Amino acid sequence: NAGVTQTPKFRVLKTGQSMTLLCAQDMNHEYMYWYRQDPGMGLRLIHYSVGEGTTAKGEVPDGYNVSRLKKQNFLLGLESAAPSQTSVYFCASSTWTAGDTEAFFGQGTRLTVV
């Protein structure tokens, strides 16, 4: 049981380049989330999904797009990377059962935009 797997673990981009981060979960969770975490800061919610084919904006969605074509995968795209998007990106998934909503996080993707 792998849990939540993020690909890639590290990436360096030049300003203006595009890339896609992949998040895969094998727990059949309905909810999936993308966060960014800047040094010494808490996590900020970028986008989330409550089920296959659905996505919604979080706190800081500008500059990012997402897709959830399959229940197990949640993709985060940067169309034109900017240095301000240098951060560690975390993906998470969870169920939605009242009183039992533990979220599982991936190991993170460290992105540097130069």
Add this chain to the structure above:
Amino acid sequence: LAKTTQPISMDSYEGQEVNITCSHNNIATNDYITWYQQFPSQGPRFIIQGYKTKVTNEVASLFIPADRKSSTLSLPRVSLSDTAVYYCLVGDVRGNYGQNFVFGPGTRLSVLP
């Protein structure tokens, strides 16, 4: 969306009990309280979740008073490995849970030898 307030940092010594309090004055009827732990360079890890009174698991206890406007995470006999950032989250776990899954700055706990 219930806003939470936690101390920015706390220090403790090995073997002591640590209590971290989170204030959430505008918590809604359907909201649950959840705590996560994060080590450097890792994603957060679920610790405990509760709705009211007291919840205990093998790692921690969560105390929630009757008015639910605050909660206290209790870590018994901490060790150096408990040094981490602890986050308190409050949100409705049904329906629009996703938009409520928002982390604040958390409490940075440092356990000293």
